[in-house]
Amino acid sequence: MLGDNRGTKRNQYVADYVVFDLETTGISTVHDAVVEISAIRVQGGKITDEFSTLVNPEMPIPYRASKVNNIYDDMVADAPLFEQALADFDAFIGNRILVGHNIHTFDMKFLWRDAEKYWGKSIANDYIDTLPLARQCLPQLVGYKLTDLASYYHISIDGAHRALADCGMNQKIFEKLASRKSTGNLKTCPRCGQLLKKRSGRYGEFWGCTGYPACRYTENV
Numbered sequence: 001m002l003g004d005n006r007g008t009k010r011n012q013y014v015a016d017y018v019v020f021d022l023e024t025t026g027i028s029t030v031h032d033a034v035v036e037i038s039a040i041r042v043q044g045g046k047i048t049d050e051f052s053t054l055v056n057p058e059m060p061i062p063y064r065a066s067k068v069n070n071i072y073d074d075m076v077a078d079a080p081l082f083e084q085a086l087a088d089f090d091a092f093i094g095n096r097i098l099v100g101h102n103i104h105t106f107d108m109k110f111l112w113r114d115a116e117k118y119w120g121k122s123i124a125n126d127y128i129d130t131l132p133l134a135r136q137c138l139p140q141l142v143g144y145k146l147t148d149l150a151s152y153y154h155i156s157i158d159g160a161h162r163a164l165a166d167c168g169m170n171q172k173i174f175e176k177l178a179s180r181k182s183t184g185n186l187k188t189c190p191r192c193g194q195l196l197k198k199r200s201g202r203y204g205e206f207w208g209c210t211g212y213p214a215c216r217y218t219e220n221v
Contacts, residue, residue: 001095003124006112009104010097010128011194011210013178016043017128018092019099019171021163022107023069025061029109033057034082035071037089038163040171041096047171051092052164054079069161083118086111090123098127101146101170130174132210136195137180149173191217 020039026032038052054071056079066072080088100107104127111123134144141148147157150169153176159165187196187207194211198221209217 001093001124002090002115002119002121004121005124006122007098007108007124007126010126011133012128012188014097014128015045017097017099017174018042019167019174020089020093020103020107021100021166021170022110023065023071023161023163024110025057025059025065027106029106029113033059034085034110034114035061035065035076036069036163037082037085038167039089039092040164040167041092042171045175049092050164050167051089053085053088055082055085056080057082071162082114086114086118090115093125095125098123098125099130099170099174100127101149101166101173102129102131103127104129104132128174130170130177133177133195134173136197137177146170146173189215189217191215 018039018041022034023036024032024034034055035057036054039050040047041049054076056076058081061071061073108127115121115123131144134149141152146166146169147160150157150173153173155169155172157169188194189196189209189211192209192211192215194209194215196207197210198205199208205221207219207221209215
């Protein structure tokens with residue numbers, strides 16, 4: 001949903017959410033553009049609807065990007081511009097919490113940037129990033145790419161790096177991580193619900209809220 005302020009990053013599990021993914025012309029959240037946006041709506045942990053569209057980025061798609069996502073200039077020539085695609089996406093998500101992989105440092109920045117450019121508003125939905133969640137839940141893993149997590153959970157990676165396929169993988173991974181979290185493998189902050197992380201201080205180790213500095217809760221190890 002559009003609002004005056006950007007949404008807040010959360011760490012706690014919710015049963016109703018929208019998992020989304022972007023494919024772009026590159027990794028710069030300043031200069032690059034979206035070429036595909038997809039989303040899956042989930043209610044009670046079950047998929048209820050999906051949204052997906054290619055996007056005309058109004059610029060050539062670099063070869064290195066096409067090699068990753070298999071999206072080429074001819075495929076997006078007649079696709080909607082991102083202003084229309086983002087408006088349709090906003091209608092699809094409503095006020096639901098967004099879920100995605102590495103969205104805190106990547107995907108959300110594209111949404112915020114372009115919503116502010118088109119309408120002078122921001123995407124105000126709160127969101128959950130499965131990348132830091134996976135690092136907390138599965139500290140033994142070497143890699144935390146979406147395909148790494150899918151392989152760990154024996155989830156098919158067919159179609160990886162196309163937005164809708166990545167949404168499907170991420171939805172299954174999020175439910176797996178939530179199940180692991182609920183077994184007590186993770187500690188959550190009693191004040192704000194975000195994850196606690198073991199830290200070292202002057203007097204030894206302690207648990208500190210990952211929501212710092214907004215939340216300054218700590219407890220002894």
